[in-house]
Every structure is written in structure tokens, then in C-alpha cells.
Amino acid sequence: MWPGSPGSLFPIRRQKEVVYAVKNAEKKRKLISPQRRIQRLFVEEFKKTFFSPNPWYESPEFSFPGGNPQKIYNYWMTTRPTRDIERVDDGQNSCGCTWTQLDGRRGASFVSFNQEGQVVYVREVCEPQGLGGKFKDNTLKSLQTLLGAQNMIQNIFSALDRILVQEDADEGPKPVNGLEAPRSGRAVDVVRYLWEEAQWDPVDPVEKIMSQFSEDAVYEDLTREDPAFVGWEAIKKYQEETKENTPSNMRFVLDEMTEGVKACTAIWHVEFNTRLSPRGVTYYELNNEGKVCYVRSAYDISF
Incomplete structure (x- = not known):
């Protein structure tokens, strides 16, 4: 079949539709700002698909180091406290915010996204309890x-090491x-x-x-x-x-x-x-x- 014959129009048309769909999806991703994505995570229609296939979440209370969006989703839906955003920065590919929990404790979060707009990494830290x-x-x-006790122990081991190895002075x-x-x-x-x-x-x-x-x-x-x-x-x-x-x-x-x-x-x-x-x-x-x-x-x- 040669170009211009009736039968060759369908694959060409189909290819154009696919290209258009991809460009349209990219346009939509760009329209959704990191700030809007954070709002979705905190207060709106949180979904498991918001996270990439290999996300990383860490906080002093719970950490999920890569690879299990289902665990993060379960934590977000059942354990993570409700947090109201106070301030949001104007980052482009990542975004941070400050917040207050329902119990009054305050904290801050950092969130980074991939090219598809999915969350790839989150770090959240809340103030100590009471x-x-x-x-x-x-x-x-x-x-x-x-800190002084830790330094004393470390200095003992460093002194023993210097008996065997001559080290340059640490200028900081x-x-x-x-x-x-x-x-x-x-x-x-x-x-x-x-x-x-x-x-x-x-x-x-x-x-x-x-x-x-x-x-x-x-x-x-x-x-x-x-x-x-x-x-x-x-x-x-x-x-x-x-x-x-x-x-x-x-x-x-x-x-x-x-x-x-x-x-x-x-x-x-x-x-x-x-x-x-x-x-x-x-x-x-x-x-x-x-x-x-x-x-x-x-x-x-x-x-």
C-alpha cells in the first residue's frame, strides 16, 4: 500500500491522534502546579495514583523507603494526622509547605514530583509532643x-587511629x-x-x-x-x-x-x-x- 491510498489514511490519522493525546496530557500536567498537587495531597481527593510506582516517604513517626505506594496510601488514609496548610512555597518541580495538625502541633513538609506530576519523595517533620x-x-x-560524651568516645578511637595513620589536620x-x-x-x-x-x-x-x-x-x-x-x-x-x-x-x-x-x-x-x-x-x-x-x-x- 502506498501513501495517498484510502487504506493508508487510518494509521496516519491514528498516529496523529496518539501524538495529540500525548501533547494534551503533557499540557494538563503543566497546568497542575506543584502547589495545587500539594493541596490535593493534604485536603482533597487523595488517590494512590498520586504517588509514583517507587515513592519514598519519611518522617520521625513512619518511614517507607521506596517501592510500596500501597503502604503509603494506607498510612495516608488511616494513620497520618489531618493537617491544614498554612504557607506554600512557589517551587517549580518540588514544593514545600508549613502546616498545623488538628491537635495543634505544627510542622513542615517537602514534596518532589516526577515528570508525570506524581509524588516521588516526601519528608515531613512535626514538632515534639508537649x-x-x-x-x-x-x-x-x-x-x-x-554531645560531649559522644565526642569523648569518638576522640579515643580517633587517637588510636592516628597511632597507625598520620592524618592531616581538619581545617573544617x-x-x-x-x-x-x-x-x-x-x-x-x-x-x-x-x-x-x-x-x-x-x-x-x-x-x-x-x-x-x-x-x-x-x-x-x-x-x-x-x-x-x-x-x-x-x-x-x-x-x-x-x-x-x-x-x-x-x-x-x-x-x-x-x-x-x-x-x-x-x-x-x-x-x-x-x-x-x-x-x-x-x-x-x-x-x-x-x-x-x-x-x-x-x-x-x-x-
């Missing part, structure tokens, strides 16, 4: 006894690119600067960090009994106490972040004496001048 699970003083200061982490300021005023660049440049500044990391905060900023650390630090001076004091009480061999490492312009959500972990915990979710929001005006940091020291 005042008994929180710290009255700076979290790292409150943990000094525990350095800024990744040596930037004096964020590459742009977008949230994704400001947050990356805070994590990869400012906190490792060899001269005055707190000064570099605080250069990105507004005068009226609010910083929430959900591990604290009084979680909100209001205003530039209060946040500066919080940062100074945190820096002062951070062991020299403890690292706060950025894992991933949403590509937001006005708001951005980062997921991270702590490296300390071979441990890779806690893990956390931190939500950042910028004002019209490109300064950080709101932060919520949610983490569990055992997670």
Missing part, C-alpha cells in the same frame, strides 16, 4: 552533655564558592547562600547569615518551648547561641531545596561522629526586598 519533648534553652546547649568546611552575597534575590539563591556560604564563613558566619534577614523577621525553631524568635536582634542572638554550642566536628548539610522565587523549602541533615541525624525541613519566605522575613525549622533529634 513541653516534655522540647527544650527551654538553646537546643544544642541543652544537648551539650550528650569552607564556603563552597566563596560568594560574598547570594547570586540573586530569589529565595532559592538566598537559601543556598545561607547553607553553602554564610554558615561556613571563616571570619564571622553569624554576620553573613544575618545580612540576609529583615529587621522584622520571625524565626520558628519547633524544638523550643518558646519557638518564635521575633525581630533581627532576637534571631541574631539565637544564631550566636547555636554557633557557640555547635561542636567543631558537627556539620549541617543541605540535601535538597525547592526552586522558589519568593519562598523556598530546604531539607537537610546533621553529620556528627559518623551519625547522619537529625534530619529536618526548613521553610523560608522572603519579603519584597529579597530578605528572609519568615523561617520555620522542623526537626527531630532522633530522626
Whole structure:
């Protein structure tokens, strides 16, 4: 059969229909924003098909490391608390939000999607239950006894290792690119600067960090009994106490972040004496001048 004969029109027409259907499906996926997808997950028509065939869900309470959307669906429908979204960032391929549960506890979530718009990864962290699970003083200061004991044990093993192997002195982490300021005023660049440049500044990391905060900023650390630090001076004091009480061999490492312009959500972990915990979710929001005006940091020291 040759082109142009009546019998050859059907497969050509069918091929065009398939191409049109694929393009139409892609268009629909683009129309559904990550923010809308998160709303569906939290408050609307949650379905098992919202998750990819090999999704990953983790939180301090429950973790499902890859490969079982049915378990995640069952958890979401029967165990996961109802959570009302408060703020949502404007990420493109991933998205984060802050929320409050029906029992009043607050937290933050990070969600990433594949090209089909399905969820591939979720990290959620809720604040500790009641005042008994929180710290009255700076979290790292409150943990000094525990961290000191772990360091002592680690130092003993390190000393034994150095008897056999000559090691170079650990100069500690350095800024990744040596930037004096964020590459742009977008949230994704400001947050990356805070994590990869400012906190490792060899001269005055707190000064570099605080250069990105507004005068009226609010910083929430959900591990604290009084979680909100209001205003530039209060946040500066919080940062100074945190820096002062951070062991020299403890690292706060950025894992991933949403590509937001006005708001951005980062997921991270702590490296300390071979441990890779806690893990956390931190939500950042910028004002019209490109300064950080709101932060919520949610983490569990055992997670």
C-alpha cells in the first residue's frame, strides 16, 4: 500500500491522534502546579495514583523507603494526622509547605514530583509532643552533655587511629564558592547562600547569615518551648547561641531545596561522629526586598 491510498489514511490519522493525546496530557500536567498537587495531597481527593510506582516517604513517626505506594496510601488514609496548610512555597518541580495538625502541633513538609506530576519523595517533620519533648534553652546547649560524651568516645578511637595513620589536620568546611552575597534575590539563591556560604564563613558566619534577614523577621525553631524568635536582634542572638554550642566536628548539610522565587523549602541533615541525624525541613519566605522575613525549622533529634 502506498501513501495517498484510502487504506493508508487510518494509521496516519491514528498516529496523529496518539501524538495529540500525548501533547494534551503533557499540557494538563503543566497546568497542575506543584502547589495545587500539594493541596490535593493534604485536603482533597487523595488517590494512590498520586504517588509514583517507587515513592519514598519519611518522617520521625513512619518511614517507607521506596517501592510500596500501597503502604503509603494506607498510612495516608488511616494513620497520618489531618493537617491544614498554612504557607506554600512557589517551587517549580518540588514544593514545600508549613502546616498545623488538628491537635495543634505544627510542622513542615517537602514534596518532589516526577515528570508525570506524581509524588516521588516526601519528608515531613512535626514538632515534639508537649513541653516534655522540647527544650527551654538553646537546643544544642541543652544537648551539650550528650554531645560531649559522644565526642569523648569518638576522640579515643580517633587517637588510636592516628597511632597507625598520620592524618592531616581538619581545617573544617569552607564556603563552597566563596560568594560574598547570594547570586540573586530569589529565595532559592538566598537559601543556598545561607547553607553553602554564610554558615561556613571563616571570619564571622553569624554576620553573613544575618545580612540576609529583615529587621522584622520571625524565626520558628519547633524544638523550643518558646519557638518564635521575633525581630533581627532576637534571631541574631539565637544564631550566636547555636554557633557557640555547635561542636567543631558537627556539620549541617543541605540535601535538597525547592526552586522558589519568593519562598523556598530546604531539607537537610546533621553529620556528627559518623551519625547522619537529625534530619529536618526548613521553610523560608522572603519579603519584597529579597530578605528572609519568615523561617520555620522542623526537626527531630532522633530522626
